[in-house]
Amino acid sequence: xxxxxxxxxxxxxxxxxxxxxxxxxxxxxxxxxxxxxxxxxxxxxxxxxxxxxxxxxxxxxxxxxxxxxxxxxxxxxxxxxxxxxxxxxxxxxxxxxxxxxx
Amino acid sequence: xxxxxxxxxxxxxxxxxxxxxxxxxxxxxxxxxxxxxxxxxxxxxxxxxxxxxxxxxxxxxxxxxxxxxxxxxxxxxxxxxxxxxxxxxxxxxxxxxxxxxxxxxxxxxxxxxxxxxxxxxxxxxxxxxxxxxxxxxxxxxxxxxxxxxxxxxxxxxxxxxxxxxxxxxxxxxxxxxxxxxxxxxxxxxxxxxxxxxxxxxxxxxxxxxxxxxxxxxxxxxxxxxxxxxxxxxxxxxxxxxxxxxxxxxxxxxxxxxxxxxxxxxxxxxxxxxxxxxxxxxxxxxxxxxxxxxxxxxxxxxxxxxxxxxxxxxxxxxxxxxx
Numbered sequence: 001x002x003x004x005x006x007x008x009x010x011x012x013x014x015x016x017x018x019x020x021x022x023x024x025x026x027x028x029x030x031x032x033x034x035x036x037x038x039x040x041x042x043x044x045x046x047x048x049x050x051x052x053x054x055x056x057x058x059x060x061x062x063x064x065x066x067x068x069x070x071x072x073x074x075x076x077x078x079x080x081x082x083x084x085x086x087x088x089x090x091x092x093x094x095x096x097x098x099x100x101x102x
Numbered sequence: 103x104x105x106x107x108x109x110x111x112x113x114x115x116x117x118x119x120x121x122x123x124x125x126x127x128x129x130x131x132x133x134x135x136x137x138x139x140x141x142x143x144x145x146x147x148x149x150x151x152x153x154x155x156x157x158x159x160x161x162x163x164x165x166x167x168x169x170x171x172x173x174x175x176x177x178x179x180x181x182x183x184x185x186x187x188x189x190x191x192x193x194x195x196x197x198x199x200x201x202x203x204x205x206x207x208x209x210x211x212x213x214x215x216x217x218x219x220x221x222x223x224x225x226x227x228x229x230x231x232x233x234x235x236x237x238x239x240x241x242x243x244x245x246x247x248x249x250x251x252x253x254x255x256x257x258x259x260x261x262x263x264x265x266x267x268x269x270x271x272x273x274x275x276x277x278x279x280x281x282x283x284x285x286x287x288x289x290x291x292x293x294x295x296x297x298x299x300x301x302x303x304x305x306x307x308x309x310x311x312x313x314x315x316x317x318x319x320x321x322x323x324x325x326x327x328x329x330x331x332x333x334x335x336x337x338x339x340x341x342x343x344x345x346x347x348x349x350x351x352x353x354x355x356x357x358x359x360x361x362x363x364x365x366x367x368x369x370x371x372x373x374x375x376x377x378x379x380x381x382x383x384x385x386x387x388x389x390x391x392x393x394x395x396x397x398x399x400x401x402x403x404x405x406x407x408x409x410x411x412x413x414x415x416x417x418x419x420x421x422x423x424x
Contacts (some may be wrong), residue, residue, distance in 0.1 A: 006420055006421055007410065007420045009424075012410050012411065012420075034331065037305050037306070073386055074384070075386045077422055077424055089393070091330070091393050091409065092396045093394060094374070098328070
């Protein structure tokens with residue numbers, strides 16, 4: 001259960017207590033790519049946060065006082081220090097439940 | 103034919119900076135077109151003389167184009183960057199450069215008749231007609247030219263953006279385009295015969311029916327399109343009202359979130375489970391989306407929570423949605 005939840009378009013960010021053990025740091029700060037438009041949900045300030053992957057889950061560790069989540073179309077969201085899990089909206093179809101494709 | 107933007111109607115264009123013709127040239131030295139009319143009479147039409155191009159560096163080009171005198175033919179050994187320049191009214195008749203950026207030059211009316219460039223960004227100008235021969239090796243952006251009616255008869259480029267050129271009704275028959283054509287909000291209703299190129303609408307690849315014949319789109323087909331961005335374009339092209347009208351479903355619930363009113367729609371489908379979808383509006387872009395949810399869901403709140411990954415609506419209480 002998350003305690004602070006944000007929605008940035010089809011990307012959801014929810015605070016969690018800590019990074020999972022063994023989470024692997026990622027090279028960039030892109031939370032999600034738009035498949036069609038090429039737009040990106042990303043952290044604007046380099047050095048303010050790090051992304052981690054644990055299995056199929058993505059985590060964001062905001063290390064600065066704040067980090068700004070930006071996108072070409074959506075208004076920015078300022079995230080305070082903390083650890084967050086990142087996931088995408090899902091969508092139903094009779095065949096399968098799938099993440100929303102942006 | 104009367105042409106609003108024909109160069110011949112412009113007040114005197116400054117004389118070419120380069121070598122003018124001798125005072126009394128031999129007649130054969132002038133370029134001319136010889137034709138025979140229906141009565142068998144010979145006519146000789148003198149063609150405009152071609153000046154020797156002036157060659158300048160990118161550092162010099164701004165002062166030259168803004169302060170003049172404007173050369174008839176210009177070669178720039180690099181990019182021409184004049185974005186947002188209100189003083190710019192015309193470009194040389196012939197221009198050769200790497201990148202040409204004249205975006206948001208609100209008084210720019212005359213583009214070159216002969217252009218060679220790697221890329222051209224010329225959106226948001228006052229251009230009405232472009233004539234002649236253009237070769238742009240990469241991208242040509244002519245979007246948001248609300249008065250643009252005509253493109254060069256000979257035009258070759260990799261990709262072309264004519265979005266929001268509402269007055270542009272046709273493309274040149276000999277247009278050569280290899281990668282894509284962006285047409286959202288243009289006046290185009292078809293492609294020239296023989297032109298086969300991927301079409302885009304607001305950056306999304308669409309077919310000719312979506313771009314030019316949206317009245318043929320059907321709502322149920324659209325809901326089966328998986329990509330929500332693609333589906334949004336299809337719904338916008340079809341028209342949301344018709345889309346919802348065609349669904350013929352029930353509004354099971356309605357409430358409000360950060361984007362305004364949202365509705366939970368239920369559409370019975372023959373030989374299938376009912377289709378339940380939440381119609382929402384993005385609070386940032388104001389675009390509307392229709393997102394399918396499981397058929398057991400009966401409220402908007404429950405549907406929004408399910409889309410966000412929660413099975414219980416009490417668990418989905420975002421602090422901020424943008």
